[in-house]
Amino acid sequence: MRISIVFTRTATVGLSALLVSGCALFTPASSVEDEARSSTPTSHETHHSGDGHAHDEFYEGVPDVTWSPSTNAEVEAVAVEVMDLFARPEVPERRWYTDLLPHLSEEYAEDAQYIDPANVRVNEILSGPSLVREKDNPLTVTAEFSTNAGPWSVLLHRVGQDDPWLVEAIQPTEPANP
Template sequence: MRRAVVVVLTVVVLAIGTWIGWPREGGPVDPSAPDAGVAAPGGQDEFGGPDASADDTPAAGGQVTGPVDEPVDGEPAAGDPAVEVTAEPEFDETAPSTPVEATWDDTVRTAALDAARATMTAFAATDQDADAWWDGLEPLLTPQARPVYQDVDPRLVPVTQVTGDPEVTDETSTLLAEVAVPTDIGPYTVLLTRADGAAPWLAEQIRPPEGS
């Protein structure tokens, strides 16, 4: 009787051990089989789990084929440097420099006499046509005086030549000067002006002799 019980218990234990080591699908796993320990196709093991190394495998060319960060709502993606680009400041190269102090001396006085002579010489060149007459006179006038003399008909200008040396008659201002210029019909007065001590003298007015 005892022998029969022992035999029955031995059979039960062997059956339980065999059942525990038996795979759920197919027969027992043979360690020497070619497919033993090889993950199932698609990067999954035999229990259907994902292969953890799939996303870490570099693609051709050495690049990682894992997920790529993308910008969200205009913000830089993770890992992108936060660079703020600012425009370079612009500088005005045409800004006026500091004015040069104006004074009176022999050089300044000579420049005023020459400017007055040149203005009256161009103004008295009435033997030219209107265009040529204006081309000679315009550069010697201030921007304010040009519209005044631009439409003058040289045929109506009574003076025809300068007959003597100019003379400064008023130099009380360092930026204004009056110069008398002798002509064939009497002395003309040329009012000159300059912007500062480095600027040239330009004619603001050409006044005919009194009573002419």
């Protein structure tokens, strides 16, 4: 059996273009390294304060967020409100979810819509919140509560200094006893 391949003018042009672009894709590593070296500033090209260049370009888009004593009060108030709304097993499911929704992150709102409040074991907050956070992280905090169903926590997160604290999770802090 003999197979013959016939190229039309269009196919030949297309194949030529593919071969040329393929050469660009398979540039030898030494060429890539040479190009990287040539684009890296030498010691006399480095920038310094007062040279007229923006030196905070690297941090552009990163929020400048701080934690202050007023932040404690703010996050505690949100956590208490959320836990009070959560710990209502007698409330109809739709109302329970609708009341919580403004405080939930988009991701947690997806999960929380499937929670049946009748299955929530918490109906009384005994104490809290106690805030737990990483020292240098002003964006995320866990509010821990003592409840009639044991310890529970609310994980809260904000995107920026003036953005609202949104709930990422509400859960028992210890595994439930069978």
